[in-house]
Amino acid sequence: MKQREGSPFSGLAAVALKEAADHMASARMHLVMLLVLLTAAGSIYGAIGQIKDTVGQDQFLFLRVFTTAQQPLPSFVTFLGFLLPLIGIALGFDAINGEYNRRTMSRILSQPIYRDALLAGKFLGGLTIIGICLVTLWLLVTGMALITLGLPPSGEEVARGLAFLLASLFYAGVWLAVSMLFSTLFRSPATSALAALTLWLVLTLFWGMIAPLAASAISPVDPYNPLTLISQAEWAHDLARLSPATLYQETIQALLNPETRSLGLVFMSQLQGALMGTPLPLDQSALLIWPQFSGLIAAMIVIYTIAYVAFQRQEIRA
Template sequence: MMQPNKAVESRTLKELLRLNERRERISRLWAELRPAGEADRPRERSSSSFWVMVQKEIGDHLSSWRFGILMGIIVLACIGSIYSAATAIRSGGSAADGGVGDTFLFLKMYTLTSSALAVPSFSTFLSWLGPLIGATLGFDAVNSERNKGTLGRLLSQPIYRDDFIKAKFISALAMIAVVVFSLGLLVMGLGLFTIGYPPTPEEFARILIFLLIAVVYIGFWLCLSILFSIRFRQAATSALSSIAIWLFFTIFYSMIINMIDSATAVSQMASPEAQLRQMNLVLTLNRLSPTELFSETISTMLSPGVRALGPLTMDQLVGAIASPLSLGQSLLLIWPQLTGLLAATMICFGLSYVLFMRQEVRSRA
């Protein structure tokens, strides 16, 4: 009874020996065919798969219905704001700009609005609709792939895991940059027909910096929506979370700050130092909102007559010349706000990156 088992074992041992011999032959043959020094060379990261994913995501955004509908709404709002600004310029509304007059008339196309038309300016539209662009492009960036079962299959391919989340962010940010700069240049082109002369080099530089800041601001909301898409498995939950945060900072946050200001207000008979501390406290709390930071940056870049973003004392006003600031001085004035926007965007992206890299991804059958 034991002889058949011994025969089976000996046959199995012979097959294993043959397999080991074949593996050794294949390894020796591969070592001979491989170029010299390739064994010690570290494996380099290929960027081809990353850019393929970026191109694929851009194509998906361009072919989606929601992106087309959102672009239609934004273009209509942009045309309305251009018409309102042109009407205000024709009616002589450009003179009311803090003493600057018609020195920077071309910038009024982005900030001016007609009192006869209930249409906000282009910068106001961008501050309102910009977060919707970021939330629309990022609220289902990861959870849709997970729910469809394509995330596990994609990560099982010879690509790096962090390339996936970076491709999602880079492709959406590229689409945001294209949309913002296209609308901004559209306003500039229509402003040429309205005003009749091109912008000065300083005006052109201010407009480009304003559009770049708008891309950073919308990029913050994009990173926030991508973070929610990683945290929540349902796309509806991540979308509602992004919209809730946007509504909180746009509408309710200012109400909360006003209540805090009323509760901690000092009397009018208090010392100037106490009143100044109260104003600085309210200003600091307001600047915790990305919407307030963006509003201060665009008001400084598009209105050179703005010389300060905080409370001014009489000592600071004595001897001051009523003239617009140069481009360099305006950049120095908004540098803290711009740094805050960049920091908030990087923090949101860093949290998204760490959370995605630590998540378990399982392939669906």
């Protein structure tokens, strides 16, 4: 076997920039972002109407803009948690099999570009577009709140908002990696999109019902032993965290609600001496969400690695 020459990531920047430019000009990206902007504008308008009377009474007023809901619209973070996977799937479901169907894969790899750079460039290009969209959306929301409420955000609110953006980027990156994995495994873009959407529906909508059922099977409750009830609840909580949606929800809960002091089961003995309702500083909130945050990063890396291995094993013909 001939040893390849040069860096395996030669041409990475060119592929990433080309992918980002294609996504920016694509009609599907425009439609998805229009949907996100419309839903975000509705939820933010409702939230500002709810919290306008609390100006001067809440030290984290800007964070309430992201988490406050007004019926029938949910909060901004609820909309974002629902739509970010759709953006990731829309950007990656035909990243690899689209090249096969257009018969351009062999032409690309005939250039001084290795498979490593091609796959990584496509992933980074999609992640860059998601990052640009999130920053733009966050600035628009902050601007709307600033104009309407007439108060600037504090330094801690800005820091928590940026941490929220970073968590949202990695959450979308998980679903981008999932869609690229299915794009690598299936030659039909329709099949890869359907597989990614099916997994998203299972982990987002149905996993909250599956986890308690699995926990009851793993650790049944003994009516004569109350500790088994605690064990089953812990199992249900741990199984629920296998879903990226649960990890993301817990992360933004601690970041955007500084009063959150725990993300698991809390017993009365643990509340002794605690000042309930007192907000945690940012560094303590960061320690609280570190397992969830690192879990999102690990899930993104693991799924991308599986896609990388599958892509390296594929035979490419002219």
